Amino acid sequence: MLVLREKDVQEVLKGLDPKEIKEFQVELASSLADYNKNPSLIPQRIVASTDAAVHLFMPSLGKNIGLKALTGSSHGFKGIVTLLDGDDGTPIGILNASTLTAFRTALATTLALSKTFKTDDDIDRKALTVFGSGPQAFWHVKLALILYPSVTTVIVVNRSQESGAKLVNDLKSEFQTVSYELHLLNEPEVYSKAVHRSSIIFGCIPSTEPAIKFKDLSTTSKTFIGLIGSYKPHMKEVDDETIDFLVSSNSKILIDSYEHTKHEAGELQSVDTKYLIELGEIWETDSFSIESVNNTPVVLSKIVGLSIMDVSVGADILSRASKLHIGINIDDF
Template sequence: MRVISDAQINKLLLPLKARGVEDFQRVLYTALAKYHGDHTLIPERIVVNRPELDAVHFFMPTFSDRVGIKTLGGSKKGFEGAVMIMDENTGILKGVLSARAITGFRTALCSTIPLMKFIDRDARDQVMTVFGNGLQAYWHVKLTLELFPSYFKKVQIAVRSVNDKSKELLDRLQNEYPQVEFPLDDEKEVDLSTSNVIYGCVPSTEPRILFDKLGIDNHKVFISIIGSYKPHMFEVDDKIVQTAMSNGKIIVDSYDHTLHEAGELIKNNVTPQNCVEIGELENLTPADINGGSNLTLSKIVGLAIMDISVGNEILERAEKLDIGTVVEF
């Protein structure tokens, strides 16, 4: 059994360029396509929430090519967890991986799968805006810039307040991508009218991304929101949801999970008929989804099958490179 730390996972993921990201996209898409065909691949998760505990604990089993379970504990200090991968035929534990980097990476990877269809490939000097200053924001920006290295001139980082965490994100991105501008803005002041790609990575209880601030009359706008994961959370306003729904379909990772967890979709009575799952995108055209309009909306709540499929790929690569610690079990 191999134990792989967060630092070791980053060692595998951070050097990825476009082709490497696309390889991981294919792994993730294959798992999501299987899930689209059979929702029983993700059983009901178990939640332990007791008054004597300082954290809420989640246990999320799933099956892709391997059987696995993701554990997650949420406290005032944030979320911590692990990804455990078992042999699907014997139950032997093959690997235990830190969930920190995997969670941010696989979610951003999921956002970029539909982006491959909807980005304007004829436009250069595009603008990206990301709401948030954590690992999810970092990985969304990083993967997009790696996949489209000559497309973006500016990435706006929109935050509630400029603090040490947001400055750390800014410094990290500036060091990795010196050819790109990275203005750090108050989220209430950020200019969305020039943004081609917008990522919402904030667990907000009120909308941060507003329809009237978008520039859809002038160019295509792709929005992927991943921060709102409870019914009382909202990242985009009603008009964005209603416009995306009336023009075509909203992209989701799961009908079942997204429509029970995402506040924006629940409030606007979005049904499975108003959505397409990421696992069925391969057979659809952009017009099938957004009706030929300039607005495309994706909402991702995150599924354990993402962690297990991506985690298994990381485990196999780590085995080949002898990364991690092998222990008897």
């Protein structure tokens, strides 16, 4: 059995190139396609509360068998992903879930992004705006910059100047040729202009008041919006006008799960399922065109996160770690 600490997971993911990201995408898309055909691959999760924390246990029965265990407390979210042999239950590996969770969520967003902008040349406005400053924001921007090197400007919009500056510095250490801007969330008159000139917009902030507004979007050239921050029915990252614009034009919103989205995505609570489409469905064919399901220049993706994503991407990371001799090997577990 192989054990991957947080630093081990980060080591495996260090120095990713477009080819490796696409390899990860294929594995993740395959698991989501299996889930699309058979939603029972994700059994109902167990949620239990104690005085100090909330504990979640989320199994997955896809090609890779495993479980994500997560605890949310005043110290944030911490947990592990375990993988088992599907035939006899022999433990295969355990991974720290922190970086894995951020990476697999950003990877899922890139499944939608890659269908929106198939090549780097498809992006005409070379700016990217991200709302948020945590690991999710970092990985969303990092993967986008690797896949689309023509992006020249990253705009960070955040509640806190300090944590926003940290994200900018972390990104600068890896992408020195990109220019960066930092704006505060309480300055909408400033960041609205940044949103308008961005081809790619990521929402990575849990919020009850939408920061991404239709009036700020460019509707004359293609704009991709990837949302992952809000995770409860009363939370919204994008305003109702944006949703109404997409629905009224008979366009589909890209999601990871019909069932879980309706429970967790505040933006989509009133949206009929006929205006949603799962990523696992659109990735089943290489010939899929975003224009076949979207009649506007605005493309919206909402990822709520699924255990099958953790387990499939975790299995891929575990396999790579084994080949690179990274992690702690326990022979007689």
